[in-house]
Amino acid sequence: MDFKDYYAILGVSKEADDKTIKKAYQKLAKKYHPDVNPGNKEAEEKFKEITEAYQAISDPEKRRKYEEVRQNYESWQKHGGQGEYDWSRWQAHPGEGSYTRTMTPEEFAEMFGTSDWGGGFSGGSGFSDFFSTLFGMGNIGQSSNSRRRAHYSQAGQDIEIEVTISLEEAYYGTTRTIDTNDKRIQAKIPKGVSTGSKVRLAGQGTQGIGSGPNGDLFLIITVEPNSDFTREGDDLTTAIAVNFYKVILGGEVMVRTLSGNIALKIPPLTQGKTKLRLRGKGMPRLENPKHYGDLFVQIQLALPDDLSKDEVSVLKELAAKHRRL
Structure with missing residues (x-):
């Protein structure tokens, strides 16, 4: 059985506080959630891995035990690491830990800014042997009262595109053909814009996920210098x-x-x-x-x-x- 570096999995330091750990998990979970990557087994496994890591080091009791294991394991490695590491001394006893707990919808809403994440983690078929040995057996994303797949909703990302126009175009207004997101749109630039103006095209950014709205497209305007007018x-x-x-x-x-x-x-x-x-x-x-x-x-x-x-x-x-x- 291999040791798992949960800090590395979440991309945080060993001294990371709860807020940093939560933020790191939130970012990775949004990226690898199965609803965001339908049919992508690699993303699903990654989601399970980061969820397991978060379960382990976001809980104070689990994190204390994990720290003891980590320090002992690293000390064993520094002294040569002969033979097989004895994991049995860290094995959880029956009834130990709260391994089957899942996040409530309210907790998901607080973490992800949406209530569409259902009642728990999704796509999990079980913890790793390492986690189960330390904290007991359990299933990621399942609890006794919640087995349904979580539904994920996220707004699409905004896109910014720089557009250069002449002073005459800024005076009369103009249009630009914009190729973005595999589509071509005619963007209207209103009269009176100046360098630094942002023209918002609602819903023309990246597509939202689930029931999430599309992002917006922003044209960042630069007006060229004119030889006759300042x-x-x-x-x-x-x-x-x-x-x-x-x-x-x-x-x-x-x-x-x-x-x-x-x-x-x-x-x-x-x-x-x-x-x-x-x-x-x-x-x-x-x-x-x-x-x-x-x-x-x-x-x-x-x-x-x-x-x-x-x-x-x-x-x-x-x-x-x-x-x-």
């Missing part, structure tokens, strides 16, 4: 070159917005780097797409490179007059 929240900023005649005398210039070109009035004597606001010409607000941010237009002075001699002469006269004032 974005801050729902507001946009763009720059436009204006010749010095309009900067001085005022006038109109055409400004490109994401919804089309629009005329912008330049006040007389506008200073360079002045920002003029076009209300409602920014990005649609994600939470209320009928409302928009603003577009700020930064004025950049553009000097003409084709001035005539007469124009230069006039400018010199104006400059000289300005210095005398």
Whole structure:
């Protein structure tokens, strides 16, 4: 008969507390439960093994006895381990232990966050010889008043997929074809999204188990930088070159917005780097797409490179007059 390292089976240290042991078992039981792996004998055997380990070291009395056996067995190995280890000294006497106890539905609900786990462990046909020798004979998942197979229900997992779109697509909204879970879906991306936005597609994650709901699919949005606009929240900023005649005398210039070109009035004597606001010409607000941010237009002075001699002469006269004032 082989010694069983129940700590290694559950993937915990020998010093693990009850909470750590319970959490480790919960994770493994969900993974290897027969209802999750129908027809998979290997998973079923693994489930029995981790259930046995949990039965052994989650119970204080059993764990104390197991610790005595483990320490004695390891000491015997360190001293050469000659012959066969004497297991008889640890054999449980008739009536010893509470080996047939199963978890109640309430305990399962507390451990797994669901009441669908029935009245006990499922899929067990008996403890190992090692466990039975130490703690007595018994059946995993069976008790005198509960023989039915537990039913397992678990929600499907959520899936996250990164999606990159242009600023124009963020302005108008767009769609993406997503291949996931052996299916293809057309995902709608609403207008107004920004980098870091999460678009939730309910029920498009992995399939739930039993009566558990499907998980959700989340699109993690990245909006590409745009050469014409910078974005801050729902507001946009763009720059436009204006010749010095309009900067001085005022006038109109055409400004490109994401919804089309629009005329912008330049006040007389506008200073360079002045920002003029076009209300409602920014990005649609994600939470209320009928409302928009603003577009700020930064004025950049553009000097003409084709001035005539007469124009230069006039400018010199104006400059000289300005210095005398």
